[in-house]
Amino acid sequence: MNKITSIQNELIKEVLALHSKKGREEHGKYMIEGMKLFEEAISSGEIIESVFVSETFPQKNLLEENSSAELKKYIKNLNIYEVSAKIMKNISDTETPQGLAAVIKKKDYDISNIINSDRLLILDRIQDPGNLGTIIRAADAFGISGIVALKGTVDAYNMKVVRSTMGSLFHLPVVYTDEADVLFKKLVDSSFDILVTHLDGKEYINQTKLGDKCAIVIGNEANGVCEDIIKFATKLVKIPMKGKAESLNAAMAATVVMYQMMIRG
Amino acid sequence: MNKITSIQNELIKEVLALHSKKGREEHGKYMIEGMKLFEEAISSGEIIESVFVSETFPQKNLLEENSSAELKKYIKNLNIYEVSAKIMKNISDTETPQGLAAVIKKKDYDISNIINSDRLLILDRIQDPGNLGTIIRAADAFGISGIVALKGTVDAYNMKVVRSTMGSLFHLPVVYTDEADVLFKKLVDSSFDILVTHLDGKEYINQTKLGDKCAIVIGNEANGVCEDIIKFATKLVKIPMKGKAESLNAAMAATVVMYQMMIRG
Secondary structure, eight states: OEEEOOTTOHHHHHHHHTTSHHHHHHHTEEEEESHHHHHHHHHTTOOEEEEEEETTOTTOOHHHHOOOHHHHHHHHTSOEEEEOHHHHHHHOSSSSOOSEEEEEEOOOOOGGGTTTOSEEEEEEOOOOHHHHHHHHHHHHHTTOOEEEEETTOOOTTSHHHHHHHTTGGGTSOEEEESOHHHHHHHHHHTTOEEEEEOTTOSEETTTSOOOSSEEEEEEBTTTBSOHHHHTTOSEEEEOOOOSSOOOOOHHHHHHHHHHHHHHHO | OEEEOOTTOHHHHHHHHTTSHHHHHHHTEEEEESHHHHHHHHHTTOOEEEEEEETTOTTOOHHHHOOOHHHHHHHHTSOEEEEOHHHHHHHOSSSSOOSEEEEEEOOOOOGGGTTTOSEEEEEESOOOHHHHHHHHHHHHHTTOOEEEEETTOOOTTSHHHHHHHTTGGGTSOEEEESOHHHHHHHHHHTTOEEEEEOTTOSEETTTSOOOSSEEEEEEBTTTBSOHHHHTTOSEEEEOOOOSSOOOOOHHHHHHHHHHHHHHHO
8 A cells, every 4th residue: 555644745635625616626526535435435336536544544454354355356456545644634524534535536417417317306506515415315315316406506525515415425416507597498398397395385295296207496595496496397386384383494395305206106 | 771791790601601501401591592583482482581682783672673562562571681792702602693692491391291292203312403403393394292302312402403493492392301211101101102213114104004192213313213212112114215325314314204294194
């Protein structure tokens, strides 16, 4: 295993650049942390550019300790670097680094990757990284085939988002687009039902009829779905509620709607 | 309006003490921040011990600016204090204080307050404040009549929890108990169905038959429901999932189960 001892090393500089959205876009890569996400990345077929393990990482000798022959072979071909605990602390986005970080190649998805799906989720300016991560995880669990993030949505490759997806980011395409008009026109042309969740919704999500192809739009945490997008809705829907709470947070609302879409088929 | 100019003022010392669980327990009070939560506390009939407004708070003259005669009368009887921006920053739990903080009397709920309900939520060691707040908000939205928090669950009066409940904390009783055995014995005696969510669940939550009285148990974020509690389950249930995600986070799982219980009646 190669050792990196200086924070000035070019590879380390690159990893640090991936902490920002600008850096991730320039390099076309992002960073993950921890053994669990790393294994999930491997099993999902992600392209792993490089791996950094702390000299104090208990599972440092990945090659030896991993039992699966397939994984061993795979890991043998990876660029693995040992770094000092200090460098790992610099690389890491968390207070207590997990001792392993890896650089993954970003996938370049566009609308053509998701337009033939039957269950889409469209996000209008979801800003909280934890919410986005949760939503991606729920989308994966409830059979959504693709996500489109409109302008103003936080970057899905943000390290906090990646962490809270628990690997679901590897399982379905997340497409970023600034051209909402183009997207919705394509959805209409492809016979998508476009459901917008709205407090003034006319139908309850558990009673509305779902088309063969459905896109559900979830809006910004504070302001909901913007008017320019509501105009594309084929249906305004709402979540049934029984108590005194006025609303749900964006991640919960998305979770409930996706769950409901799944159980109704 | 009385002015407080010193951080050594006894009332300010008390507010600061409410930042810790120990302080909240000693005083039997907790703190809320922001006009929205404050109004929600009033309309929910909470007992407001004192109110602190920053000298720079735009809605400082609550009495004059609020239109409802009833609210005016109510506010007239409150102990409102003007404090400097510096004191407000000290009192506040957030980076950007909202300019209003209020001290509310804690309600002392016990199991007798919830045992006659028909839909209960039981939390086994939910540790993340954001998760607990989200769960309380969803419980309110989906018609849960009471929550029991078992030993190891974060304090619902923690300021981050209070914030993320968005006022739902005022709407339903949250009972803390260390005596899980006593609780479950009472639930069994009161003919409750006790549903435990579990990855090895035998029935899907959307297919299981729900009794007239139902308690659903949600477990710790990392470890799920502990074995000592699983033994009380009348049913192990699971959430249907379609994708590659292994699980949902605790708040999402709770949200989906409560939603499902509500729509099935």
